[in-house]
Amino acid sequence: MDTQQRTGTDGTGRTLSRRELFPLAGKFAVGGVGLAAVTGFGLAGCGTDESQSTGTTGNGTSPSAWPWPYDKLSSSQVQPLAYESWYEKFCCYAVTNSILRPLQENIGAPYTNFPIESTKWGHGGAVGWGTLCGTLTGVGIVTGLIAGGDGEDILNDVMNWYTVSALPIYEPPEPKTAISSVSVSDSPLCHISVGKWMAKEGVPFASDPRKERCARLSADVAAKTVALLNDWVDGKYTAGGGSQVKKHPVGMPTQNNCVECHGDNIPSSP
Amino acid sequence: MDTQQRTGTDGTGRTLSRRELFPLAGKFAVGGVGLAAVTGFGLAGCGTDESQSTGTTGNGTSPSAWPWPYDKLSSSQVQPLAYESWYEKFCCYAVTNSILRPLQENIGAPYTNFPIESTKWGHGGAVGWGTLCGTLTGVGIVTGLIAGGDGEDILNDVMNWYTVSALPIYEPPEPKTAISSVSVSDSPLCHISVGKWMAKEGVPFASDPRKERCARLSADVAAKTVALLNDWVDGKYTAGGGSQVKKHPVGMPTQNNCVECHGDNIPSSP
Numbered sequence: 001m002d003t004q005q006r007t008g009t010d011g012t013g014r015t016l017s018r019r020e021l022f023p024l025a026g027k028f029a030v031g032g033v034g035l036a037a038v039t040g041f042g043l044a045g046c047g048t049d050e051s052q053s054t055g056t057t058g059n060g061t062s063p064s065a066w067p068w069p070y071d072k073l074s075s076s077q078v079q080p081l082a083y084e085s086w087y088e089k090f091c092c093y094a095v096t097n098s099i100l101r102p103l104q105e106n107i108g109a110p111y112t113n114f115p116i117e118s119t120k121w122g123h124g125g126a127v128g129w130g131t132l133c134g135t136l137t138g139v140g141i142v143t144g145l146i147a148g149g150d151g152e153d154i155l156n157d158v159m160n161w162y163t164v165s166a167l168p169i170y171e172p173p174e175p176k177t178a179i180s181s182v183s184v185s186d187s188p189l190c191h192i193s194v195g196k197w198m199a200k201e202g203v204p205f206a207s208d209p210r211k212e213r214c215a216r217l218s219a220d221v222a223a224k225t226v227a228l229l230n231d232w233v234d235g236k237y238t239a240g241g242g243s244q245v246k247k248h249p250v251g252m253p254t255q256n257n258c259v260e261c262h263g264d265n266i267p268s269s270p
Numbered sequence: 271m272d273t274q275q276r277t278g279t280d281g282t283g284r285t286l287s288r289r290e291l292f293p294l295a296g297k298f299a300v301g302g303v304g305l306a307a308v309t310g311f312g313l314a315g316c317g318t319d320e321s322q323s324t325g326t327t328g329n330g331t332s333p334s335a336w337p338w339p340y341d342k343l344s345s346s347q348v349q350p351l352a353y354e355s356w357y358e359k360f361c362c363y364a365v366t367n368s369i370l371r372p373l374q375e376n377i378g379a380p381y382t383n384f385p386i387e388s389t390k391w392g393h394g395g396a397v398g399w400g401t402l403c404g405t406l407t408g409v410g411i412v413t414g415l416i417a418g419g420d421g422e423d424i425l426n427d428v429m430n431w432y433t434v435s436a437l438p439i440y441e442p443p444e445p446k447t448a449i450s451s452v453s454v455s456d457s458p459l460c461h462i463s464v465g466k467w468m469a470k471e472g473v474p475f476a477s478d479p480r481k482e483r484c485a486r487l488s489a490d491v492a493a494k495t496v497a498l499l500n501d502w503v504d505g506k507y508t509a510g511g512g513s514q515v516k517k518h519p520v521g522m523p524t525q526n527n528c529v530e531c532h533g534d535n536i537p538s539s540p
Contacts, residue, residue, distance in 0.1 A: 066385030113383035115336030118414035120422070126410060127426045129458055130523035131402035132395070140396060141411070144388035152390070156397045188399055191524045205521045251475045253400035254461040261531035 067148035068110050072230045073102055075223035082222040083172050086215035092122025094218035095138030099226060114145070125190030133190045135221035136162060142225065147232055153239035154228045159188050160241040161224055168216035170223070177212035186257045337418035338380050342500045343372055345493035352492040353442050356485035362392025364488035365408030369496060384415070395460030403460045405491040406432060412495065417502055423509035424498045429458050430511040431494055438486030440493070447482035456527045
């Protein structure tokens with residue numbers, strides 16, 4: 001949904017207890033396992049209140065027609081391209097190249113006017129800072145170009161799916177490295193997602209198995225994204241994740257696995 | 271620098287103590303105040319090991335010429351446009367529109383082929399998930415288009431600056447709302463950055479002062495970005511932040527204010 005449609009609690013200013021903030025946390029978030037994996041609802045529920053802002057489409061119109069046309073892609077098209085693209089320019093580029101490159105070839109302009117390599121910066125959670133997983137940055141860029149405002153719903157749903165799914169799923173026909181583990185991230189953050197997998201696999205970040213995991217995960221994220229885009233272009237897509245704002249009592253942009261970072265030390269609402 | 275140039279520790283697989291991992295943490299990170307504000311070196315030092323990968327530029331070449339041409343912009347051009355653009359489509363769009371819109375007007379194509387509105391998804395740390403501050407997502411998109419591989423250095427340096435600076439700085443000639451606080455985020459994450467400011471100002475997220483803070487901060491980030499792009503196009507830019515990888519013993523993509531989330535419970539290296 002467009003954020004203009006997002007409505008949230010207005011933040012009363014009173015101090016909320018951890019129990020009020022996260023009524024399920026004590027039950028479901030023990031041991032750093034966030035709500036996402038339990039509720040099956042991803043991390044939706046901690047959003048922006050930007051529906052409160054004076055948003056208009058005012059002078060934000062680009063000279064180029066937008067959203068861009070989309071022809072359906074199959075998982076068998078994007079998975080191997082994303083996997084191989086990771087080994088060229090890493091996670092964000094893997095997702096953008098696996099979706100936008102076939103559209104450059106199948107549709108041409110406006111896709112051919114966009115330098116896909118310009119998205120490489122998303123790797124490692126933004127040039128290695130460990131923030132948003134670069135695959136999800138790639139999803140945001142791609143769905144923003146293809147689906148306009150609806151792209152925010154699709155990104156939100158891919159992020160929900162990412163946080164609750166045991167990944168990686170994709171098995172390349174000719175793997176560069178054998179790996180044995182899958183893990184649920186409970187977070188869209190590179191640092192947390194890859195760190196949990198590394199701990200389960202027992203390998204450091206600078207290892208071939210870790211690279212293989214990220215390459216396969218890139219294929220998974222690309223396949224999930226085109227599956228939702230295909231439903232969307234067929235008129236069959238319904239946003240599933242829901243507004244982050246509507247589900248969080250103070251409307252902070254955040255995740256619901258709060259205790260994983262905060263423990264019991266949840267800051268009170270201003 | 272391009273990540274192909276980034277080299278890092280290779281992760282020996284042995285268990286590292288918290289002291290080994292973060293030798294300054296006990297001294298400098300007390301009370302959740304990360305290293306960034308103390309060292310003046312941002313959060314650089316926790317990066318990817320992607321220099322280890324078999325990166326090539328192989329089939330990643332776009333049909334469109336890239337990087338895109340750049341004509342210098344002034345802070346007085348981008349600050350008011352970023353500020354006003356936040357109230358249209360929020361933080362990520364505020365930065366991309368304040369830089370790319372003047373370039374559409376001054377240069378035309380290829381900028382006019384890019385729908386700036388497609389970047390709106392970055393708001394609230396990616397559709398409200400509280401991850402990478404949308405202003406910094408905007409910087410990544412813009413510097414990726416304009417500066418190519420050097421854009422990663424510029425993004426890294428803007429992120430360093432963002433984490434150690436008392437923001438917001440910009441004072442609009444006609445503020446929509448009066449605010450009184452500035453805060454140092456010690457993090458590029460929306461959730462942490464805006465949360466610290468909200469706590470200092472004593473306002474909830476769904477408040478006009480919070481929106482004003484984010485609009486002014488967008489102007490600050492846009493101004494910092496064009497300042498570095500102007501130096502870069504003049505051949506005067508030198509990357510300052512340094513590789514995240516070179517400064518972190520296990521090369522995890524992360525920040526250096528580790529105890530702010532982990533406390534003393536720093537996971538050992540696999």
